[in-house]
Amino acid sequence: MGDHVHVRLSQGLSVSEAGELIEHSRCRCGATWTKMFDADGGKPEEPSR
Numbered sequence: 001m002g003d004h005v006h007v008r009l010s011q012g013l014s015v016s017e018a019g020e021l022i023e024h025s026r027c028r029c030g031a032t033w034t035k036m037f038d039a040d041g042g043k044p045e046e047p048s049r
């Protein structure tokens with residue numbers, strides 16, 4: 001143990017209340033990840049920069 005290289009197996013996608021796309025992944029060892037994607041990339045929601 002220790003030098004285990006995680007293999008992220010996709011467990012599917014979901015969408016948060018904020019409209020973000022969330023990818024769920026998990027390794028055989030039991031580790032899990034959630035990766036968020038900004039699904040509203042094109043929306044002019046941010047204040048002027």
Ligand SMILES: [Zn+2]
Nearest residue numbers: 006007027029
């Ligand atoms: Zn692992």
